[in-house]
Amino acid sequence: MADQQLVKVTIDNISIEVPAGTTILNAARKIGGEVAPPAMCYYSKLQGSGGKCRTCLVEVSKGSEKDPRPMPKLVASCRTTVMDGMEVKNITSPKVLDMRAGVVEFLLINHPLDCPVCDQAGECHLQDLSYEHGKEGTRYEFQRRIFKKHDIGPYIQLHMTRCILCYRCVFTADQLTQKREHGVLDRGDHSEIATFIEKSLDNDFIGNVIDVCPVGALTDRTFRFKNRVWFLKPMDAHRDCPSCSGKVTLWNRGDEVYRVTARKDEWGEVEDGPDGKPAWICNTCRFDKKKTSDWVIEGPRMINRHSVISANHYQGKVGMIKPTEIFEAVHEGRKPKLLMDIHKVSEVNKPNVELSKIEGPAHAKDFRGAK
């Protein structure tokens, strides 16, 4: 990696050096936190994914050092590679936030919003996205798309009503298994994920489509309605599996194993195994080994940004790369506006200054000298 050419890219005024050929999204993920655009269809472990959901649109305000012209349209950050000296605006661009709210609205108009009865609730990317970027109301007054539920095989159920057509499961089935039996039928707003005439998906690795599904469209039939994910305790565990890496997350309540999933990183994607390849797990591990005695438990799972039980536990990204040019350096000492640290503000606003006694708007000098 040392001889690889590094390019400098500035995202929301934070600069970072990444290898040439990195996408804007992956560069932003290296910075981490709010700067990383949300992604519903992009999955770094699946070739060819991305570009479809349009939630990761960003504004490129400076193309590169050589060609500083801004890009005329918003670009999909998951499919646009960085150039040296590129300047990108994500959450500092009102245009991006406006368009992202629009995309969230588009994704939700045909979504049934049945979170209270959906197994994905709590770990749903669409929930996160709409909390973070959506508007509170809906302007859609028509009937939503309706599909029947389909059991595709003995383990997986497909709820097309909830699907946002990210194509991740299609890529998974295509790239992980030898037999590709499902794809997208029809087109436009009536297109659907389907198998070829009621065929079932019975491949040994097909259970991974449940892990890649960002919404509750593909659910685990051995876990459906058994429990809510936030009541379960995720534990790292492994077993000696002949067909996969055997490294999984067990979701326990008490001593009982409710479900088994692959280990997911902070972006909700399957983690890499020791061999550097994504540690997909086989159907036997996922659906059949539901006893604690089947597994060697390593310990509780690390809590990260994407974890279901991350509320009040979120400690920030482990090993986050610190930006080299922080806001204050770039802005000649001025504090950042959007990415501001709420604790610093409360230090300024000393509690012993009575705001109602200040005439007119409060200024910094009103707080100066106060304890």
Add this chain to the structure above:
Amino acid sequence: MGVKLLLEKAQVAGIRSYDVYRREGGYRSVEKALKTMGPEAIVEEVKKSGLRGRGGAGFPAGMKWSFIAKPEGVPRHLVCNADESEPGTFKDRYLMEFLPHLLIEGLIVSSFALGSNDTYIYIRGEYAWIVDILEAAIGEAKANGWLGKNILGTGFDCNIHVQRGAGAYICGEETALIESLEGKRGNPRIKPPFPAVQGLWMRPTVVNNVETLAAVVPIINMGGEEYAKIGVGKSTGTKLISACGNIKKPGVYEIDMTISVEEFIFSDEYCGGIANGKRLKACIPGGSSVPILPANLLLKTAKGETRYMNYESLSDGGFATGSMMGSGGFIVLDEEQCVVKNTLTFARFYRHESCGQCSPCREGTGWMEKILKNIEYGKGKTSDIDLLWDIQRKIEGNTICPLGDAAAWPVAAAIRHFRDEFEWHVKNPEESQKRNYGLAHYADAIHVPA
């Protein structure tokens, strides 16, 4: 009488057959290009001619050709986009039906310029009978040594294959066309990489419209500089316009882009005026996806100048007061027509033809159609008009391919120029079911600020 380059011989009896076409001077450009010019010289000639893509975007064809990557040992391809599915456009159909050999002649020259040994015509599935015409013409050309191995002893091999589409509008988008040609689902690819680098079977590919490739023939015959003298400004050469709607003489016309819009609609040489003694209300000058213009802005620009039938003049004023040349599907609406209904028809079309890959287009087109249906059938609200505006704004420019833009522009332009008609529909739900809003003030002279 304007200059005719493409359709000059269209009415000669039996021009469809090889013998008559050859007697009328056909295949001269192939002889000239293959024997006396090299591939670079042809590209240079097309660049000099200033020929712009006739498919809709108007991108300079010579420039597009010069972008093609030339890696060692990788075959290159030329694909002719004959998937003409834009509502209102039928110029390629006319060209292929009457002058199949003209297209094949253009294809041979262009294939030679680009180094394509296997050239494809991707034709719209509904044009089933034209496939037979083209295949017969290809057979004749092959029998006479214009196609196949070692053409004219130059060592250049070229075969032309005709592939029928399956009836999807989206397959007219070049990357979706390539996907479909490869036998996959016709979903547009995410660019970059562009087809000029990785196109058909990941090989460098150029996709051009039928009319663009046919126009290569007169360019080679008369020389690029001579060709560039026809027309005006950056709109060089001649353009086929397929005129339809409420006019006396609908059909395909070849214009040299110097005539005014008024002349085109009202002169007897072209459309012959509005049918049944009605008055002109509005016009969509370049196929269903370009913005609609009311009569006053169509005939005169916002600055009060006469509007001409060429790329620059039609787009004068941007989308605020102008439109686009597009693919040349000239749709004329008279005073009896309802703009809301017209917009609904287009919205329904785009909803049906959206590929469903990216969310703004997949969900937004359906939403717009439902709202427009409510307004048209007397169930609309005033807020719906603003909602429509907001939806189109969020689709435009945020999609993978230009279909999102094509779906958003007609709605945007209809609201921009005909907002009072929309409001009238909303406020008079019962009356709007019985009669049309009529001409209103759309044909009034525009006020030009001094």
